[in-house]
Amino acid sequence: MANHKSALKRIRSNEAKRLRNRYQHKTTRNAIRRLKSTENKEEALKSLPEVISMVDKLAKKNIIHDNKAANLKSQLTKYVAAL
Template sequence: MANHKSALKRIRRNESVRLRNRYQHKTTRNAIKKLRTEEDKKAAEEMLPGVLSMIDKLAKRNVIHNNKASNLKSKLMIHVAQM
């Protein structure tokens, strides 16, 4: 167990950050699934910028790797373009 006040604070902070990251990651994954299952091209094109923004935010905060974010964005844009 931690012996310092700052270490105890860090443990509390890490837990809250972990929960926030988990929530944002799950929300983004659900948005990606919704976009992939969308049948209407116009609706998919409207959803795309929001989903791409969510992916960028995860990469910026190091929740996912930059390369994974780029791959996801590329595949989603190709998917929407081919609808």
């Protein structure tokens, strides 16, 4: 167990950040899954910018790697264009 007040605070803040990151990552993954499962091109075109924005935010906060974000965005754009 931690002995310093600052270490105890760090444990609390790390847990809060971990839960927030997990929530944002899971929400984005679900949005990607919904986009990939849609068959309607208009719907997909409407939700694509929102999903790309979510992916960019994850990359900006280092929840996912920048290259992974770029690959996801490319993959989703290709999918929507092929509809």
